[in-house]
Amino acid sequence: MVSKVFEGTNVEIPAVLANRDRRVATQAQLLREHPSQVVVACKLNIPGPVKNSATIQAFFTAGLARLEDQWLACGQPFEIATSWEDAPTGPERFYLLYSAGVTVKEGAVHFEERQPANRLFDLDVLITNGGESHSLSRGDFDLPVRTCLICGRPAKECGRSRRHSVEELQARVAKLIDEATAANQRETVAEQLADQAVKAMLNEVVTWPKPVLVDPVEHRAHPDMDVFTFIQSATSLRPYFQQAATAGLNFPTEQPAPLFFNQLRLPGQRAETTMFKATAGVNTHKGTIFSLGILTGTVATLKGPSVASYPVERSTGCQRDVG
Secondary structure, three states: OOOOOOOOOOOOHHHHHHHHHHHHHHHHHHHHHOOOOEEEEEEEOOOOOOOOOHHHHHHHHHHHHHHHHHHHHOOOOEEEEEEEOOOOOOOEEEEEEOOOHHHHHHHHHHHHHHOHHHHHEEEEEEEEEOOEEEEEOHHHHOOOOOEOOOOOOEHHHHHHHOOOOHHHHHHHHHHHHHHHHHHHHHHHHHHHHHHHHHHHHHHHHHOOOOOOOOOOOOOOOOOOOOHHHHHHHHHHOHHHHHHHHHHHHHOOOOOOHHHHHHHHHHHHHHHHHHHHHHOOOOOOOHHHHHHHHHHHHHHHHOOOOOOOOOOOOOOOOOOOOOO
16 A cells, blocks of 8 residues: 555745744743743654655654653643644644653653654753753763664764665655554554443443343342443453454464464453452353453454554653652
């Protein structure tokens, strides 16, 4: 499939320079108005005359959602100050954070290096120091320098020497964005399938009449449980169904089906433990975990061929706040 990354409007140099002035002015204004906070200016490094497109903007938005998740996981409060994400010069967003500058910078570098496609993000961390604005660099904290997307040398060195053509860089950028977009789509499908699984369980328990089964009206055949027990159980199992769907989406099509069944065995056992914890030991959905888990994962395998995904990064990028 032909990439749609660079299906956008060509931008001339004067527009790029005018946007840079706009960015600098915005950063200066935010620092003046919020001298005790850290400003994070977010943009993308996109080579060539096309700086924005529907695909680029979607990639930018999805990436910053993960950055926000990282901040939340680390207990770093933030707010969006302003943005211009549909500008032809490229999507940009500006945040205000309440953490120490060094903490934010270390987290920004962690994010930029966390996955291959994240290296396209340029997160500029700015603080007010002695009444003057100051952009924190990697060199200030002995953090690793940015490397070239193609050869791995220092990026500034390749940029100054123009070692790689625009066409080479665009091909690499398109590949990174397309791979990240495919991964985002798989995650969205997994979430949707998990939602449908939980919805099915909730619809089943509220259906009436169901003789000798639990419904909102009666549960005399099962005095140890009621409709609320089932609701608590169903909602607790959503992470398992998303895991089953993710396993299906990423299962290699050339592998025999029994391997997929075996892959779900341990998550299913853990899901049973989760269910019993939610219901105080009552068996509400043990059979459903087995059957609906297999069904959810199997439906996911039919959504399309597996696409190579990034390695799972388990570190949150949290740093001890020294401020």
